[in-house]
Amino acid sequence: MSRRPRPERLIARTALVVALAVTATACSNGSPSAEPSPVPTEAASATGADEPTGSMFTDNGTFTSSTVIDGIDYVLTIYPTAATPFTHQWYPGGDKLFTISMTAYDTDRGERDPFSTKRVVFLDRVSVTSVATDENGDTVGTEPYRLDEQASRVTLDPEPLADPLYGMVITSPKGAFELRDQVIGDLGAQVREVTLSFRATVWAQNAAGSAQVNRQEITAEIPIVIYASDKDTTTVEDPTTDR
Template identity: 50%
Template sequence: MTTLIHRLTLASCSFAVLVALSGCGIFPDDEDKTSPTPAASASASQQVFDSEFTHDGTFQSHNTTSDVDYVFTIWPTKSTPRTNDWFPLGDKNFSFTFQAYDMSRDFRDPFSSKRQTFLQHIKVTSTITSESGNVTDGPYTLDASAPSITFDPEPVTNQWGMQVTSPKGSFELRNQTIGDLPEDTVGITLRFEATVWTENTAGKPDVTPQVITQEVPIAIFASDTPTEQQEIAENAN
């Protein structure tokens, strides 16, 4: 009986040692043999150009000075609405507006009680970013008197420009075209500059000039296929 107990004890000890050795990795199991290797990092051409315009389908900025909010709004037009399908080749179209809001007044306050902002000049330049990170001048440019190009053929104007105070005034430009880009382009950045004059006191001819600037990054995706164009009515958004 004593001999049997002694053999069982030795067997139990041997089993425990085997389990311990297996847990320490001396005896590799199937899971170790099939464990996946880390995925390779994406190449530069696969990295997404960080763009709110691209992943939200629109972009709006708020630049507030002296309780006046200057707002750029940019969106893709219906001719090329899918921003994830903006490729280097082919036309890519967008529209944008610019407005000012007197934040010192309530929205429903009389319009005459709000400080007026007048947009004199609008300028847009662009730069393109390649897969390697190089930044060069882009093809889209704009440099014009705001009243002469806004969508409204009869904007309210004075010696300082056109009225852009919400809710009665707004600058709007439709169907702007970004043409062909180099094949290694991963993004284009638009830089907007609006030269404005804003009343210091509502209804008084005492105005302060300033330039409101905003950059808007737009992602461009690799493809040999040109960006697809959809037919839309003339001047449609």
């Protein structure tokens, strides 16, 4: 007859499960606790391929990463804009447009806690490099997209809260980085994937109101499937239309 585990063992197992769940939130492809801007996931999935591609952006219509460092959740989101909403209709020809957003959440505080009790996070510089590859994984043509800018200079808000040394505030709910209508233009007919390599330099307060800040780098890899077609990506069609 089997013996029931002691209470302290149950507590230890529960603590282990919680620890594993917390660790999972630090993965670059995790789901954030708070959703950023709405994304057109329903329209994108309506045109879906028969099999998953392995690309979060292509399969779900958006890419979201959650990176937790010292209790601060850095949420990066990349999604297509209205001109090219259907990620299963991104072809070599035509412009493919997307938006980048980033926000930080101090998870040591409640969402409704006073902002003065939360650690302020500054976004300094944002850079994105890219590579286009064919069906064999070989690089094709020139770099399709590149970005290297001070976040406060290119964000949607023309007057963001910012520090002259550390950059713009991205602590929720007072600040967020948003860069709209970025373009991946015409590609070679043989291109089947574009991979974006995202990197952001951030500075986070050690404690709310502290003059001491820590430098961190947030990185993510975003593969985007490019489907073979003679049609241009910018032709927005009925989602039920065959590719």
